[in-house]
Amino acid sequence: MEKRKRTRNYQKEYYQYFSEFFKDVKKEFRESIGFREEEYLSSGELALRDAINSLPCPVRIVKIKVDVKKHKRAKDSVAYLIGYDFSNFGKLAVRYYGEVKLDKVEEHGKLLKKYFGLDKQKEKLLKNFELKGYGDPDRWYWFDVVSYDIINKRTDYLREFIFLFQTTFIDKILQKFEKRVDYVSKYGLKSDPILPLSEIIKKDKILNYFIKENKTGRTSELTIEDLQNHICGIQLIPSVPEEVKKVFNAAKKLYIFGYFEYFFFTVSLHYALLSLESVLRNKFSSIYGEPKRFVSLDEIIKKLVEKGIIPKGEASIYDAGRELRNSLSHLTSLSVMLPSSRTLYRIAYQINQIYDKK
Numbered sequence: 001m002e003k004r005k006r007t008r009n010y011q012k013e014y015y016q017y018f019s020e021f022f023k024d025v026k027k028e029f030r031e032s033i034g035f036r037e038e039e040y041l042s043s044g045e046l047a048l049r050d051a052i053n054s055l056p057c058p059v060r061i062v063k064i065k066v067d068v069k070k071h072k073r074a075k076d077s078v079a080y081l082i083g084y085d086f087s088n089f090g091k092l093a094v095r096y097y098g099e100v101k102l103d104k105v106e107e108h109g110k111l112l113k114k115y116f117g118l119d120k121q122k123e124k125l126l127k128n129f130e131l132k133g134y135g136d137p138d139r140w141y142w143f144d145v146v147s148y149d150i151i152n153k154r155t156d157y158l159r160e161f162i163f164l165f166q167t168t169f170i171d172k173i174l175q176k177f178e179k180r181v182d183y184v185s186k187y188g189l190k191s192d193p194i195l196p197l198s199e200i201i202k203k204d205k206i207l208n209y210f211i212k213e214n215k216t217g218r219t220s221e222l223t224i225e226d227l228q229n230h231i232c233g234i235q236l237i238p239s240v241p242e243e244v245k246k247v248f249n250a251a252k253k254l255y256i257f258g259y260f261e262y263f264f265f266t267v268s269l270h271y272a273l274l275s276l277e278s279v280l281r282n283k284f285s286s287i288y289g290e291p292k293r294f295v296s297l298d299e300i301i302k303k304l305v306e307k308g309i310i311p312k313g314e315a316s317i318y319d320a321g322r323e324l325r326n327s328l329s330h331l332t333s334l335s336v337m338l339p340s341s342r343t344l345y346r347i348a349y350q351i352n353q354i355y356d357k358k
Helices: 010-033 043-053 102-116 120-127 154-168 170-177 205-209 224-231 242-257 264-288 297-306 312-329 341-355
Strands: 059-065 078-085 094-101 133-136 141-146 211-213 219-221
Touching: 010 043, 010 059, 010 094, 010 154, 043 154, 043 170, 059 102, 078 102, 094 102, 102 120, 133 154, 141 154, 154 170, 224 242, 224 341, 242 264, 242 341, 264 297, 264 312, 264 341, 297 312, 312 341
Parallel strands: 059 094
Antiparallel strands: 059 078, 078 141, 133 141, 211 219
16 A cells, blocks of 8 residues: 555544435435325335444545546546445444555455455456445445545445445345344244245146146047147237337246146236236337327227227227236136136237237
């Protein structure tokens, strides 16, 4: 590390900076959620509020000098590597480790690895401005790489810190600060048994009631290969959007997994109908532009019929699909549908019909 100038006490300056910084973090967060009474805040907001109110925490900081002429991606001639130890809430301790030049980071490798966990791979990423941050959220610590001067851009870093804190540590924040009723303990509920793979991939007993018959009239039980054979020929044409294909292919997978859990056949149908809704909305938007208000599927179907995308004689089939999707989306009890690859074929046909080149 380069020797600190005797004319300035950087340790004291950064201690003062973070002393004020953590106060501003609390103020900024209060303003971001508005001045609502506690009863109007969600349990997640209350947990995040309590976590932020528990700050400050110990901080480690090293200043990095950057040659902006050499590093075109640099935002400033000054950058920082800052370590936060959130496992020690309420304790303000700031340790300044001096100043290093970005191009000579490796000269201080031992110290940076010991106090900032900066190994050779991270060194390389840091020098190319490809390292944003790293750490272990489960252990409540994080090293933030800030590519600009936090002294001159205090407000920017304030907001960046709040975003970093709540996104990186949200699981730990909820676990530590969220005040929710533990219903498992309250009612003495038992966890589900952890089953071996051999149990999970057993054929669902309901499928024993389904049989297949060969040409000679001989019957046998359905196999997982049979289920794959039912749907392997169902394909979407190249012009169908990728996001639609992903949803529909998930429906095909779920159909196969119905071999292990019978109700997956119903989930498969639901996903297939969702892919149909997706293609209807995608096509509508490509013709009329992104709607500024919510447009019902009923209205979308009518518009696509007017444009000749959906044949008039088949509008009722699309309507029936819309109604079935609604019934599966708004449940009051578990619906169980019979396995039907024919329905998947019909939905794939409708999707292809909409994106076929007329």
